[in-house]
Amino acid sequence: MGQDQQEKVATSLSDAVTEAAGAFLAPVDAELERLYPGDPGTRQPVHTVYVPADAFDAGTVRTWGDRALAALDEHAPDPASFAAVLGLTDELAGPVYDRVRAKLEREPVEDLRVDFEDGYGPRPDAEEDTAAARAARLIAGAFENGTAAPYMGIRMKCMEASVRDRGIRTLDVFLTGLMEAGGLPDGLVLTLPKVTYPEQVTAMVRLLAEFEKARGLEPGRIGFEIQIETSQAILAADGTATVARMIQASEGRATGLHYGTFDYSACLGVSAAHQSSDHPAADHAKAVMQVAAAGTGVRLSDGSTNVLPVGPTEKVHAAWRLHYGLTRRALARAYYQGWDMHPAHIPTRYAAVFAFYREGFAQAAARLSRYAGRAPGDVMDEPATAKALSGHLLRGLDCGALDVAEVARETGLTRPELEAFAAPRRGDLTATDR
DSSP: OOTTSOOOOOOOSOHHHHHHHHHHHHHHHHHHHHHOOOOOOSOOOSEEEEEETTTOOTTHHHHHHHHHHHHHHHHOOSHHHHHHHHTOOHHHHHHHHHHHHHHHHHOSOSEEEEEOSTTTOOOOHHHHHHHHHHHHHHHHHHHHHTOSOSEEEEEOOOSSTTTHHHHHHHHHHHHHHHHHTTSOOTTEEEEEOSOOSHHHHHHHHHHHHHHHHHHTOOTTOOOEEEEEOSHHHHBOTTSSBHHHHHHHHTTTOEEEEEEOHHHHHHHTTOOGGGOOTTSHHHHHHHHHHHHHHTTTTOEEEOOOOOOOOOSSHHHHHHHHHHHHHHHHHHHHTTOOOEEEOSGGGHHHHHHHHHHHHHHTHHHHHHHHHHHHTTOOOSSOOOHHHHHHHHHHHHHHHHHTSSOHHHHHHHHOOOHHHHHHHHSOOGGGGGOOOO
């Protein structure tokens, strides 16, 4: 048969059969679109910093950056000494160190939460009212004058009966203060801690809906993070996976699932000496969170370490190595965000993040370039892999690990083209023919 001769094609199913299959699956199609919209495509911060409400002031972001730089100056004043502590290669030592210092000078904190929960504790109502109003005023001012972290907000008290009314009032005072100061900033983030039942998420949804209605905001404008800190948040009394039900209960408002290392560990009876984000109990909880959130647009954050890099240099170096290792471990497991509890944690947070993205840069860029150009290579990549490759590059760009020019040079792709690969249509992810 000549190459130009058209192949004879025969079928056995009528159009009516195909149409019937489509009609039968239409509800499933709608459910997939509603429950699994995919990643929102916006920037995800690499960390969250928690600051007690009474300690937060207009200079907090800059103060954390200055204290982090001071820790570097004292305990690792040059690329070689920092690389020796963390085990960085000679090739990475200079670029990582320089980028860490530049980041601490330019944008030391990516996400800051003014804490009214564990870090703040119970206070007289008048005192917490004042602190919530003050937080609103300072955050509004920071976004207005350009000194804000990209993301800022509060962690309120939880929905348990003993503190519920106080948490709701703090949320109301804070949001009302932002509105009075000019409106809700785009980088606003709210955290609901110690969630145990989906109904608590529903209650938060209803509160936010009522606030939006009272202030004339677009329905669904305000989202929030769900903090996973209890066993009930992972496995309900009936044996179902509670975290998946919480995401559905949020009605599209949930933006993240944040793992609480120490509350969750204590809830399971893990002794204090073994409470860590790499404990098997932590890995199990985060794996459940990860699967429940996949495809929903809800992002995952790892927890923190409570080993602080303070004291003599030897002790600081040991804490830095621990933090660096835990952060690299989390990144390899696709937990792209975590908590930082002290300013001296920030240098190793960024060192781990920058090293991770720079180590994977050349291979990811080459593979994505071949894929985009349909060029042969030693790896058979598919749309799902192209999504992961472009996601790696975009996250590296967002945090400052990579530069736009070098990514464009190595991939031949613009940022909009990278974003298109990172957010393919649902059907494209299962396609094998490029």
